[in-house]
Amino acid sequence: xxxxxxxxxxxxxxxxxxxxxxxxxxxxxxxxxxxxxxxxxxxxxxxxxxxxxxxxxxxxxxxxxxxxxxxxxxxxxxxxxxxxxxxxxxx
Amino acid sequence: xxxxxxxxxxxxxxxxxxxxxxxxxxxxxxxxxxxxxxxxxxxxxxxxxxxxxxxxxxxxxxxxxxxxxxxxxxxxxxxxxxxxxxxxxxxxxxxxxxxxxxxxxxxxxxxxxxxxxxxxxxxxxxxxxxxxxxxxxxxxxxxxxxxxxxxxxxxxxxxxxxxxxxxxxxxxxxxxxxxxxxxxxxxxxxxxxxxxxxxxxxxxxxxxxxxxxxxxxxxxxxxxxxxxxxxxxxxxxxxxxxxxxxxxxxxxxxxxxxxxxxxxxxxxxxxxxxxxxxxxxxxxxxxxxxxxxxxxxxxxxxxxxxxxxxxxxxxxxxxxxxxxxxxxxxxxxxxxxxxxxxxxxxxxxxxxxxxxxxxxxxxxxxxxxxxxxxxxxxxxxx
Numbered sequence: 001x002x003x004x005x006x007x008x009x010x011x012x013x014x015x016x017x018x019x020x021x022x023x024x025x026x027x028x029x030x031x032x033x034x035x036x037x038x039x040x041x042x043x044x045x046x047x048x049x050x051x052x053x054x055x056x057x058x059x060x061x062x063x064x065x066x067x068x069x070x071x072x073x074x075x076x077x078x079x080x081x082x083x084x085x086x087x088x089x090x091x
Numbered sequence: 092x093x094x095x096x097x098x099x100x101x102x103x104x105x106x107x108x109x110x111x112x113x114x115x116x117x118x119x120x121x122x123x124x125x126x127x128x129x130x131x132x133x134x135x136x137x138x139x140x141x142x143x144x145x146x147x148x149x150x151x152x153x154x155x156x157x158x159x160x161x162x163x164x165x166x167x168x169x170x171x172x173x174x175x176x177x178x179x180x181x182x183x184x185x186x187x188x189x190x191x192x193x194x195x196x197x198x199x200x201x202x203x204x205x206x207x208x209x210x211x212x213x214x215x216x217x218x219x220x221x222x223x224x225x226x227x228x229x230x231x232x233x234x235x236x237x238x239x240x241x242x243x244x245x246x247x248x249x250x251x252x253x254x255x256x257x258x259x260x261x262x263x264x265x266x267x268x269x270x271x272x273x274x275x276x277x278x279x280x281x282x283x284x285x286x287x288x289x290x291x292x293x294x295x296x297x298x299x300x301x302x303x304x305x306x307x308x309x310x311x312x313x314x315x316x317x318x319x320x321x322x323x324x325x326x327x328x329x330x331x332x333x334x335x336x337x338x339x340x341x342x343x344x345x346x347x348x349x350x351x352x353x354x355x356x357x358x359x360x361x362x363x364x365x366x367x368x369x370x371x372x373x374x375x376x377x378x379x380x381x382x383x384x385x386x387x388x389x390x391x392x393x394x395x396x397x398x399x400x401x402x403x404x405x406x407x408x409x410x411x412x413x414x415x416x417x418x419x420x421x422x423x424x425x426x427x428x429x430x431x432x433x434x435x436x437x438x439x440x441x442x443x444x445x446x447x448x449x450x451x452x453x454x455x456x457x458x459x460x461x462x463x464x465x466x467x468x469x470x471x472x473x
Contacts, residue, residue, distance in 0.1 A: 008250045009283070012412055018323070040412075055272040062329045082329065084318070086268040087247040089285060091132030091156075091166075091222040 002030050002075040005082045013040040027058060028071030030081055045083070055086045093122045093148070100192060104146055117306045118146060124305045127151040127214040129202060129230055131182040133290030134220030134244050134297060136168035141298045143186040143193055147305070150186065151214060153198040154178045161473075165287040202226055204347035207233040216304055218242045218297050220290075224271040225350035231256060231264035235344040240304055244297040249286045249321040251293030254312050254331060255300050261313040262333040265343050271354040289321055370441065372453045374462040377428055381405055387426035392440040393459075397432060401470045403462060411436045414443050423449050430455035430462070432473075 001021040006014050014020060020037070024030035031052075035042040047053055058065045059082040065073045075081060096104070096118060107113040107121075124147050128135050131154045142150055156178050158169045173181035179197040186195055198210055202221075211217060211233045219230045219241055227245075234241040240258040244251060256263045296317060303309045318327045336342050380387055391398060391406035398408045409417050411431070421427060427449060429437040437454050444452045455462070463470040 008248050053272070054270040055268050057267070059329050062327075064330060064332060067330075067332050082318075082327075084252075084316070084329065086224070086272060087245045087250070087252060088224045088227050089222050089246045089283070090130050090134045090220040090244070090290070091162075 001077055002079045002081055004030060004034055005080060007083055007085055009085060009087070010041060010044055010083065013044060014038045025074060026069075026071065027060060027065050027073045027075055027081060030075055031058070031071070057084045058082070059084065093119060095119075096122070097192075100146070103190070103192070107145070112308050113306060117308070120305050120307075121146045121302070122148040124216070125149040125151070125214045126216045126218060126301055126305075127153065127211060128218050128220065129153045129226065130220040130222065131166075131168060131178045132156070132162065132220065132222065133165045133246065133285060134294040135218075136166045136182070137291050137294035138218050138220060138298045138301070139182055139186055140168055140189060141295060142301060143190045143195075145298075145302060146190065147193065147301075149194045149196065149214075151196045151198060151210070152179045152182055153200070153202050153210065154182075155199050155201050165285065165290050167291070202229060204229060204350065207347060208237065211239060212237050214239065216240050216242060216301055218244075218301055220244060220294065220297065223354075223356075225354045225356060227264060228271060228353060229347065229350045232344045232347055235263050235265075235341050236347070242297050242300045242304070244293045246285055246289050246293050248283055249289055251289060251296075251317075251319040251321075253293055253296045253300070253317045253319070254315060255304070258304070258311060258313050260333065260339075262331045263341065263344070266334045266337070267316065267331050269343075274355045286321055292321065293319060370453050371456045372428055373456055374466045377430075377455050377462075378466045380428075385426070387428060388421060389455075390421070390427060390429050390440070391459075392429055392431050392437050397473070400473050401459060401463070403430070403459065403467075403470075406430065411440050411443075414440055415447075418444075418447055421449070423447075424451070426451045426453075428453050428455055431458045433458040433460055 001023050004020050004022055006018055006020060011018060020034060022030045022033035024033050045053060045056055060068060060073055060075055060079055096115060104118050107118050108115055126142060126147050128139055128150060131139055131152050158173045158176050158178055158181050160174050162169060163171060168185045169181045177199055179199050183195045183197060200206060207229055217230060217234055217239055221227060231241060234257040241256040243256050244253040300312050303311055314331050316329045316331050389406045391408045392411040394410050429440045431437040434454060434457050441452045441454045460472050463472050
């Protein structure tokens, strides 16, 4: 099953886990399985229209899905999906 | 432009001069370089100290904040004796002590759309170490318009991100993140906390990239987002691609805009004032209710680790995130007062209760910090 890496700000919505294995053969299916398991995650990842929020990037291995097939990007069991939200802290 | 090093400089920089990757030619590049540091806080502190030590000839510092004792857990450029001083003055003092041969220019102002281009255009490289989205977008856009590389880093709790934006044909911040998050969704260091040593590691990645850009050595961290997780002690790298519509020339940034409005924040740096309404109650009035033995429930919606720092004796702890699942612990008809650290989270908690049919819900304004100021000075502030 592909692994999704959960970033620090979102771990509070995933029982504090830093990684979750989910089923799914595309990024969209995998994220769907993630939000089904952790419903609180949904509003932090998707807007009201169900589109990925623009300050949250998703990568399959090291490639941004916006430059692949977006949510239709295929994922294999060996792939790692990273959710990377913008953070602004510096002080 | 300097074409030689003094004998004192040769002594000082000898460990650089004996390396072929730097040498006299590289040290002269450093001496002639002009780098602007936005923020002299967690990230800015190590960047400023190491770039000063390395002999970067002109370092600009932009910060209008003063040193607070809570900064000292990580902002190593400032010391206990500096509490209350302007950060730019305190930083300058440390940097001058490390290296008196460099020029330091202080900008004790908030960076705004009105002054950003004038300030930034005097420099070759910008190192962005601010702590808010409006300034992040402002710095990016100014660097795009001026064609100046922006060495970027940001931190949160125990994670850091770093990259180099706007270098040659490389991507910019807006290629990575086209829009800021709505206010309140991504906590700042002041709200979320930050591990004190984190900005040291991440700031030095930033300083390293600045030095490499000046020297023209190595592979810059361009088109790559470096992610650092201190707890796992793991570095990862992701690709950042330039917006395909911007090949050759940026099509997104045309001019500087109102970044506060763009990011949906009313005022830069100001903590959101809790709106006063009939559903608010002051800490003094809460104290009067407690002293009078009034029948009401006081709920603290902060996190467990905050509750361990300080608490109001009567309060019952239900962290905001757990509130929806723990409504059964509260009586819908009871008189309920909610509080948090500063009043923001408890206002959200009041909304949650009202949406679930609770009728007598009030928010304690200013949170436990106001309680410490106005009711019980023995309560520590954090």
